[in-house]
Amino acid sequence: MDDDKIHPRYQVGDFVRCWYYYYQYFYYPMYPYDEEDEAMPFHGVIVDIDYAEYDSEYNIEIIYIIYCTDGSYRFFTEDEVLKIC
Secondary structure, eight states: OOOSOOSSOOTTOEEEHHHHHHHHHHHHTTOOHHHHHHHHEEEEEEEEEEEEEEEETEEEEEEEEETTTTTEEEEEEEGGHHHHH
């Protein structure tokens, strides 16, 4: 990764709490939407970090791949993740 690109706030191996902030925007109306589901947090460990690059090199978003405590892998943006000590 180039030095001028953004760097992730969290690292692989960090235990995090996460929730789908953009859930309704990306998935509705394909899947049933329930506000209670959106507020439900997930907990897990970051297993990989990826970068989504849109339109230009200045429009980059960090994507965390997280192995959750329920045994599922989920993808979260940096705004949807909070490190637990």
